[in-house]
Amino acid sequence: MMKNKAVFMSGTNNMITKEVPMPVPGPKDALIKVDVVGICGSDVHYYQHGRIGDFAVEGDFILGHECAGEVVAVGSAVKTLAVGDRVALEPGKTCGKCKYCKTGRYNLCPDVAFFATPPYHGVFTKYVTHPEDMCFKLPDHVSNTEGALVEPLAVGLHASGMGEVKLGDTVVIFGAGCIGLVTLLSCKARGASKVYVVDVLENRLETARRLGATDTVNARECNAVERIAELTAGQGADVVIETAGSEITVKQTADVVARGGTIVLVGMTAKDETSFNFMKLMGKEGNLKTIFRYRNLYPVAINAIASGSIDVKSIVSHEFDFDHVKEAFDFVVSNAKDVVKAVIRM
Numbered sequence: 324m325m326k327n328k329a330v331f332m333s334g335t336n337n338m339i340t341k342e343v344p345m346p347v348p349g350p351k352d353a354l355i356k357v358d359v360v361g362i363c364g365s366d367v368h369y370y371q372h373g374r375i376g377d378f379a380v381e382g383d384f385i386l387g388h389e390c391a392g393e394v395v396a397v398g399s400a401v402k403t404l405a406v407g408d409r410v411a412l413e414p415g416k417t418c419g420k421c422k423y424c425k426t427g428r429y430n431l432c433p434d435v436a437f438f439a440t441p442p443y444h445g446v447f448t449k450y451v452t453h454p455e456d457m458c459f460k461l462p463d464h465v466s467n468t469e470g471a472l473v474e475p476l477a478v479g480l481h482a483s484g485m486g487e488v489k490l491g492d493t494v495v496i497f498g499a500g501c502i503g504l505v506t507l508l509s510c511k512a513r514g515a516s517k518v519y520v521v522d523v524l525e526n527r528l529e530t531a532r533r534l535g536a537t538d539t540v541n542a543r544e545c546n547a548v549e550r551i552a553e554l555t556a557g558q559g560a561d562v563v564i565e566t567a568g569s570e571i572t573v574k575q576t577a578d579v580v581a582r583g584g585t586i587v588l589v590g591m592t593a594k595d596e597t598s599f600n601f602m603k604l605m606g607k608e609g610n611l612k613t614i615f616r617y618r619n620l621y622p623v624a625i626n627a628i629a630s631g632s633i634d635v636k637s638i639v640s641h642e643f644d645f646d647h648v649k650e651a652f653d654f655v656v657s658n659a660k661d662v663v664k665a666v667i668r669m
């Protein structure tokens with residue numbers, strides 16, 4: 324008999340490992356042996372603060388929503404998956420019935436159950452069940468680590484897609500955390516000619532340059548708006564994608580966007596309300612968009628990784644194992660400067 328175990332956050336900055344029941348797949352579910360789970364900024368935020376906005380952790384709670392693993396059993400009605408398949412799990416289970424689901428915009432479904440968004444447990448667990456249609460097969464040469472990174476990559480693909488980034492474009496990305504970097508990879512893959520990345524941490528900017536940024540701007544060392552004006556010969560960027568989640572950078576998007584250009588807000592600011600110069604944007608007839616997670620992009624991300632158009636594994640900087648999940652979180656909390664992306668091998 325296989326045994327299941329999970330790592331729970333138990334109050335802030337604390338974790339415990341417990342034996343938990345082996346989940347039983349329903350007719351249309353697969354049972355997955357989890358292999359790799361990425362640590363996301365939101366996991367770390369719950370770990371430190373116990374809540375994000377209105378979502379509060381109550382009781383012992385399993386974090387983790389970026390994962391890949393192996394199918395070890397399937398329900399009686401499952402047709403497309405077999406034992407032994409390796410899969411990436413798309414974390415949100417939606418109702419399938421509302422107008423958003425029916426029009427393919429299922430990321431807007433109000434009844435979503437998303438891994439590691441309270442009250443739904445996440446995947447720092449040895450085994451988990453998941454609906455067949457939310458498990459995406461990984462080709463042989465795509466690793467489980469890459470499979471786990473499909474989740475953040477889908478955010479970058481959605482952001483660059485909403486910005487309609489295309490061949491020849493000039494793009495500015497604020498923030499070079501995991502999301503900024505996958506956005507960079509997505510913009511390059513869509514054909515952007517120039518991608519400038521702004522951050523305040525040199526190791527992340529270094530990673531951005533390694534991943535193909537045309538140039539980087541350290542906002543600690545210069546005025547980012549002036550520097551981007553120089554880099555773009557005063558024209559600004561066709562598309563500006565904000566992934567830093569700081570009030571300053573949200574505001575700066577209106578300064579660096581080109582006339583007629585598009586801003587996409589991805590980062591979440593600490594305060595819900597943040598100031599923005601709408602009249603500056605109007606003077607340029609600029610567009611302002613936001614994104615919420617992603618939709619229909621797991622197959623796209625997996626194909627892009629498989630074909631080599633997107634090298635997502637290069638953003639991983641640290642790896643830990645199942646017995647060191649707490650150490651991994653504490654390390655990420657206290658070494659933000661050095662960690663670009665950490666993953667757990669289960």
Ligand SMILES: NC(=O)c1ccc[n+]([C@@H]2O[C@H](COP(=O)([O-])OP(=O)(O)OC[C@H]3O[C@@H](n4cnc5c(N)ncnc54)[C@H](O)[C@@H]3O)[C@@H](O)[C@H]2O)c1
Pocket residue numbers: 363364365478497498499500501502503521522523524527542566567568569571572588589590591592614615616617
């Ligand atoms: N909208 C969505 O659906 C969605 C999905 C995933 C993540 N997010 C949000 O995206 C943001 C980025 O996520 P992440 O995991 O990459 O976070 P992160 O904290 O790793 O990255 C943010 C980066 O912004 C940089 N930064 C901070 N202040 C800056 C400034 N003034 N100028 C330039 N750079 C600055 C930081 O140094 C850091 O590298 C978060 O706010 C997260 O909540 C949104």
Ligand SMILES: [Zn+2]
Pocket residue numbers: 363364365388389474475
């Ligand atoms: Zn995430």
Ligand SMILES: [Zn+2]
Pocket residue numbers: 417418419420421422423424429432433434
């Ligand atoms: Zn729905």
